[in-house]
Amino acid sequence: MVVGGGICGMQAALDLADSGFKVYLVEEGPAIGGRMAQLDKTFPTNDCSMCMISPKLIEVAKHRNIEIITNADIISADGDPGKFKVKVRKRARYVDEDLCTGCGSCYTNCPVRYQAYLNAGSAEEGR
Numbered sequence: 001m002v003v004g005g006g007i008c009g010m011q012a013a014l015d016l017a018d019s020g021f022k023v024y025l026v027e028e029g030p031a032i033g034g035r036m037a038q039l040d041k042t043f044p045t046n047d048c049s050m051c052m053i054s055p056k057l058i059e060v061a062k063h064r065n066i067e068i069i070t071n072a073d074i075i076s077a078d079g080d081p082g083k084f085k086v087k088v089r090k091r092a093r094y095v096d097e098d099l100c101t102g103c104g105s106c107y108t109n110c111p112v113r114y115q116a117y118l119n120a121g122s123a124e125e126g127r
């Protein structure tokens with residue numbers, strides 16, 4: 001299990017998965033990507049952060065050894081190295097993830113407004 005779906009957690013999950021381990025990538029937020037997905041450019045090279053992270057997002061999402069668990073909290077962790085038992089609480093998403101096609105229709109038609117998660121609560125309002 002890798003806790004945290006930012007760039008470090010994603011790379012750790014990929015390294016483990018490529019080594020043949022089944023990986024549960026647990027993220028408390030609604031999506032993986034972390035801070036890097038919120039940035040425009042990265043220091044010190046001024047590279048586009050989405051250009052760097054996007055291939056990894058796809059690689060993680062499509063890797064057969066990685067199961068992504070978002071909107072989730074670690075409730076407890078017991079055991080010893082190599083044999084941990086972890087209790088994870090997954091918060092309701094109110095959407096059937098197996099049926100959702102990502103069409104965006106609910107986003108455009110929803111009357112409820114929240115501050116944009118990805119914009120870290122900036123003036124731009126999300127839904």
Ligand code: SF4
Pocket residue numbers: 095099100101102103104105106107
């Ligand atoms: S309206 Fe589209 S994006 Fe929204 S939950 Fe349904 S399938 Fe998914």
